[in-house]
Amino acid sequence: MKFKQMAFLGMASLATVLSGCSDTKVSGIEPKTMTDALFSVMEADRTVYTKLIIGRLAKKEKVIKASEHWKDEKALVLPAQMFRYGAERVAEKGADFSYSLLSLWPVNAQNKPKTDVEKEGLKFIADNPGQNFYSEEKLGDTNYFTAIYPDIGVAGACISCHNNHKDTPRTDFKLGDVMGGVVIRIPVKG
């Protein structure tokens, strides 16, 4: 029942993505279909923000700065922060799925892979550009369908910021590189 509710909510919120599937039975949606749909929205929003806001205003036009300390600096929120704040809001609302932005080379060490599936999945998407990784794992008392999608450096701003950040463990990112991964989890019955 829990999964049915989640699937229904997911369907409603992603109507644009799934508009061609109006006859899909709510109970029939697969976790993979769901996470793929979620990721397509996340990836699109993330790219739009990175290119149209950060790339255009901060990098090209230079009318405003983007900073990790955006509140103190009165600057734009960095794309990774934008993504995380969204994930936090989703969590605060009690949604039945969660997502994170992780990397094998994170600026913040807390965002390196922790679970076995995260470790395996992030390595897989880095070694196999263009491919996603799907698995199941038990965390706490709950089983999850876990999908990991590549997070690509789509703009010069991503590359220069990460390569130059004082906490980065990697300084040779290039445009189009897999810089990390989006991990989406949906609870499933064991």
Place this chain on the structure above:
Amino acid sequence: MNRKNATWILWSIFTVLILIYFIYKIGSNDQKIFSPGEMTHGHHQIEMACSVCHTDSFGGGEILQSACVECHGAELKAVDDSHPKSKFTNPRNASRVKELDARVCVTCHTEHKSEITGEMGVTLPEDFCFKCHQDVAEDRSSHKGMAFTTCANSGCHNYHDNSALYEDFLEKHIGEKEVLSEAKNQKKSTVEQLTLMSRYPVKQYPLIKLTQKDRDSSFGSDNDNSVSYEWEMTAHAEAGVNCSACHQQKSVSGEITWIEKPTEQSCKSCHSEEVKGFLDGKHGMRIKAGLTPMTPAMAKQPMRPISHNKELSCVSCHSSHKFDVKHAAVEACLSCHDDSHSKAYKQSPHFGTWHKEVTGQSDPDTGVSCASCHMPRVMKEIDEHKLVLSEHNQNLNLRPNEKMIREVCMNCHGLGFSIDALADKNLIKNNFNGRPSVHVESIDMVEDRLKKRKKPEGEGL
């Protein structure tokens, strides 16, 4: 009657008496008998208002959690809580939650456990950071060998509010002077700015200076000329705020009644932010909880015996009709507070600056009063307007005291000096009469790291 029957009758009478006693206690103001243990210094005032936290007789932890969030949630949001609940509801942190369930406040702040309650109301052993950050030295070689009991030392890390302690902030303020050349408090917003607030009754009380002949207190019993004179000298008369603004109340049916002694309910029609702060802090939290007002006799800190029975309200510091903010900023505090920090104030360099300001020997806003630090002028966003108002919750920047660094100390002092001063308990005791005798190495560590790494090509983007 045999012995068995007599025993039953006695037992029944005893049981009924006990029941009556508990029923009486439930309805009375003194419910201490139901308290499972002494409360923390933060909540002891509202011990008799059980329902502030235990909002429902039925329900478990979620009831308590929403009560915590109700009072403290906005404060945590405002400082970008470093450990929000959402961090721990993420399944990838399930193993950490098993170690330390930081999704709920009571894991670290259990009430009624005075025997294990430490600073900031924390009821965990001091080294709790270890549970999640045991590998910190792998990323920060400077942290090698540090004990996990020292993480929260002043000037290092706080669990919730790190707005003055994050690495880039420390880096930005490396090498600052002990006293800055532009040492000044923020200038408070003017009355004209205050009228921008949608709730300010500017139509009823336009900004026209009033004199005694303009007073509209014909309802009042007190026609004492000294009251009129005191009012005429205030910012209230200056800004067109007549007697009726505080003393009149309009009922739903439109009937106007005269209030002999206005409460904070009257004040909040124009000073809502200040009243909110007052009710959130230790001066007004009893009123907010529906209890009798706080008196210094109830305080856990030393208070002057002469003031023990004084009931705290807006006018207990601002004194009705005079509304002398300079009095409220120092003398009002010292009329009650009798701890060593308060008693040492008048021998401190801070008082020297205040004395100069109030005697006209220095510029406005350059003096440091009690209120400068404990009810600081802070920027608030109201109705999309940015206004500088006094924060009337005097506890807000004391939990922990590093919260003072940005909004108070750094108005006049460099960051390094401020961190050291706030870490020196003796210096706090003598009201900063001298120099810090302790040194917190956080800025040194940042500077050291900065030297070691290659300078980045540009900041941010």
